[in-house]
Amino acid sequence: MNYQIDVKDKILEAKLSEKITFSDLDGFREMISCMVENRSDHNVMDLSDVEFIDSAGLGMLLLARDEISKISSRLTLKSPQGQVQRMFDVARFEQMFDIVSP
Amino acid sequence: MLPVSSRCLILSLPERGASQYETATFDDILDCPVLIVDDDELHCQLISIILSQDGFRNLHFAFDGRQALHKAQEVKPELIILDILMPNVDGLEVCAALRAMAQFKNIPIIAHTIKHAPEDRAEIYAAGATDIFPKPVSEREVQNRVYMHLKYARLVKGLKQYHRRLERDLDIARSMQNALLPERSRLADISRSHGVEIKYYYETSDELGGDFWGIDLLDRDRLFIYITDFSGHGVAAALNTFRLHSLIANYRTTPGGEITQPAEYLEKLNHDLFKLLPVEQYATMLCGIIDLGQNIFTYAAAASTVPVKLRTGSGEVSCLDPSGLPLGMIATASYENRTIPFHQGDLLFLYSDVMTESRNQKGQMIGEDNFIELCGRINSGLGRNQAFLDQLMKSFDMLVVRPLHDDLTAVTLKR
Numbered sequence: 001m002n003y004q005i006d007v008k009d010k011i012l013e014a015k016l017s018e019k020i021t022f023s024d025l026d027g028f029r030e031m032i033s034c035m036v037e038n039r040s041d042h043n044v045m046d047l048s049d050v051e052f053i054d055s056a057g058l059g060m061l062l063l064a065r066d067e068i069s070k071i072s073s074r075l076t077l078k079s080p081q082g083q084v085q086r087m088f089d090v091a092r093f094e095q096m097f098d099i100v101s102p
Numbered sequence: 103m104l105p106v107s108s109r110c111l112i113l114s115l116p117e118r119g120a121s122q123y124e125t126a127t128f129d130d131i132l133d134c135p136v137l138i139v140d141d142d143e144l145h146c147q148l149i150s151i152i153l154s155q156d157g158f159r160n161l162h163f164a165f166d167g168r169q170a171l172h173k174a175q176e177v178k179p180e181l182i183i184l185d186i187l188m189p190n191v192d193g194l195e196v197c198a199a200l201r202a203m204a205q206f207k208n209i210p211i212i213a214h215t216i217k218h219a220p221e222d223r224a225e226i227y228a229a230g231a232t233d234i235f236p237k238p239v240s241e242r243e244v245q246n247r248v249y250m251h252l253k254y255a256r257l258v259k260g261l262k263q264y265h266r267r268l269e270r271d272l273d274i275a276r277s278m279q280n281a282l283l284p285e286r287s288r289l290a291d292i293s294r295s296h297g298v299e300i301k302y303y304y305e306t307s308d309e310l311g312g313d314f315w316g317i318d319l320l321d322r323d324r325l326f327i328y329i330t331d332f333s334g335h336g337v338a339a340a341l342n343t344f345r346l347h348s349l350i351a352n353y354r355t356t357p358g359g360e361i362t363q364p365a366e367y368l369e370k371l372n373h374d375l376f377k378l379l380p381v382e383q384y385a386t387m388l389c390g391i392i393d394l395g396q397n398i399f400t401y402a403a404a405a406s407t408v409p410v411k412l413r414t415g416s417g418e419v420s421c422l423d424p425s426g427l428p429l430g431m432i433a434t435a436s437y438e439n440r441t442i443p444f445h446q447g448d449l450l451f452l453y454s455d456v457m458t459e460s461r462n463q464k465g466q467m468i469g470e471d472n473f474i475e476l477c478g479r480i481n482s483g484l485g486r487n488q489a490f491l492d493q494l495m496k497s498f499d500m501l502v503v504r505p506l507h508d509d510l511t512a513v514t515l516k517r
Contacts (some may be wrong), residue, residue: 022334022507052467054459056334059382062431066381086470089403090425091386096432 003031012040017049020057026037028030043068048079053087063076065097076100103369116424131252132157137179139161139163139170139196140214141188149214152241153248167191171199174206181252182206183235183244186215186226194229201230207260210251214239275340276306282314284346293319296325299489302513309388311509312456314347314386318361318393320355324360327515328389329452333428333511335508338383346385364389364402365437369431372437373406375430384428388452392444392515399444402437404429407455408470410477414447414516417482419474445494449490449516451477456508462501476501488513 001024003016011033035043043062051053068075071072076098080088093099136158140146142352146163153161162177164170170429174182182200188195188237200206213231215222226234233247274281289300312332320326320328330346332339338345349371353359361367367389375385388409390401409422422442427435442470444450458473491514 002157017155022336025334055331055384058428059333059384062384083469091427092234092427095427 001027003027005031005034006037009041010041011044012038013044013046015046015049018077019052019054020050020060021052021054022056023058025056028057029063032060032064035064035073036067036071039071040066040073042074042076044076044078046078047084050084051082053084055076058087058091058093061093061097074098078102112237116251122318129465131256133160134158134180134252135160135162135177135254136248137162137163137164137170137173137177137182139167139173139182139188139193140185141166142185145185145214147492148239149244152244154238155241156249162249167193167196170196177212178374180209180255181248183209183214183248184220184231184313186213187215187338197226197229197231208255210255212251213249218247226442260479269347272310275337277309279306279310279314279340279343280304282316282343284315284317289317292319292325296322296323298394299516300513301516303491303495303510304512305506305510306508307335307456307508307510309336309507310340311335312343313509313511314343314454315511315513316347316350318446320361323393323395325392325394325515326389327392327452327513328387328451329454329511329513330387330429330511331387331406331511332385341381342385345378346371346375359390363439364391364400365439368402368404368437369435370434372427372429372431372432376433379430380483384430386420386428386455388424392450394507394517397443397445398441399450400441402426402439404435404437406466407453407458407470408474410451410474411442411444412449412451412477412481414449415482415484417478419481420480421474446517448494449481449514451490451512451514453512454508454510456500456506456510457512458509460498460502460506465503468501 001018001020002089003014005012014031024040030094037100080099081102088094088099136153138146138149138161143165150161162173162179164173167188170184177330184193184196193215197211200211210232211230212233212235213226214235214237215226216237223234232251235244235247283304293299302315312335315329318326320491334341337412368387386405388401388403388406390399392399403424403426405426405428406424407423411420412423420442423440426437458468458470461467476497477494480497484490484493491512
């Protein structure tokens with residue numbers, strides 16, 4: 001997994017790419033810490049370039065949701081594609097996350 | 103004959119003593135047996151004085167190659183300082199002979215020699231030496247290198263022990279996980295009593311995983327089946343399988359815990375798991391009741407893999423709906439009961455996600471669509487006495503590159 005963070009007008013956008021799997025847990029946690037430290041009003045994870053997510057990856061999204069809610073900030077998942085979208089559908093992620101697909 | 107230069111060595115003993123090492127946790131290093139081999143007795147003495155000054159107190163000597171091998175057996179040194187040019191058996195032969203013995207395979211052997219031109223060094227290392235002290239000797243170098251090699255040897259030994267212990271623990275954990283699965287003899291009984299033939303394949307990964315499955319007989323006509331997989335893998339996932347297994351076992355013995363509908367069952371499990379699991383951990387599950395009287399399978403899913411129904415002698419594949427909130431993500435979740443026909447000749451296939459997420463020889467992930475297509479192809483091409491699961495596993499083995507990154511569970515139930 002790779003990610004790049006941009007902050008503009010109190011919105012933090014992280015653009016993730018490649019895969020989010022068990023072996024990316026450390027990198028993902030680091031990204032969450034970065035979001036928490038930044039304390040933006042709104043955090044967006046752009047998933048349009050993520051080609052694959054596994055069960056541990058979904059777990060990391062839950063962790064992000066939890067950590068970000070603790071600082072009373074918002075989290076939006078943007079543009080999941082292909083297998084990622086399918087995983088979200090199967091796990092009914094729309095019930096737990098704010099997901100936008102512009 | 104001893105080289106003149108070493109005879110002329112003037113000793114200036116270091117001021118530093120054993121105390122310098124006492125802050126480290128390695129003070130027992132000074133008690134390690136060290137064997138010093140040199141055909142020149144004076145030279146042995148010289149090394150002995152240098153090491154003694156530094157606090158080493160378990161020093162042994164040999165004065166030729168043959169004696170060195172003999173002495174090594176006797177004192178079991180943890181480090182050997184070995185002269186190379188010796189009469190009869192020379193240092194290179196001693197070194198090679200020691201390396202051939204299991205107990206000396208990995209101990210530090212330091213060649214102490216006048217012969218240290220590049221080609222000589224290559225020969226010495228090829229014989230199995232760990233390091234080379236060029237003669238003439240430098241006392242500070244001897245002390246530092248001996249101490250360093252003993253310390254490294256100790257660290258490596260500690261790591262190996264730790265690794266072995268960890269492997270043993272993982273083996274135990276794996277066999278404990280195996281014990282969570284239904285016994286084969288019980289499955290044979292169910293096949294006789296209910297006419298449902300159950301086969302399964304289970305393989306643990308190098309790391310631990312979070313898979314298991316189970317079956318309960320509800321009455322003459324009904325079987326309850328479940329398959330589950332915890333998020334991630336490793337020790338945390340494995341420990342969670344035990345948590346879930348004991349929850350399930352508790353339900354069996356608690357009044358009101360009886361299985362009525364799959365959706366209710368998942369709701370109850372979700373509620374209980376939510377209280378037990380950290381936020382990023384969850385389980386996926388599929389559970390359902392096969393009703394042989396009504397020829398139906400009623401199931402509920404919590405984000406499982408896509409269950410597949412196949413018909414004997416046909417390429418027809420029905421995919422069941424795996425969607426539903428994973429278990430343990432939110433405090434209260436509701437699930438749907440879904441019902442499909444399940445007749446004589448039908449086969450239900452449940453499996454863990456490693457089957458679709460493994461990679462083929464070209465490095466591509468198999469993927470859900472390809473996997474389901476493979477299931478249909480195998481089922482329609484089955485010979486008379488061939489079982490679907492056996493054939494599928496053969497194809498899977500040819501397709502994927504091992505080792506698998508997660509546990510593999512595959513279960514078939516056939517009427």
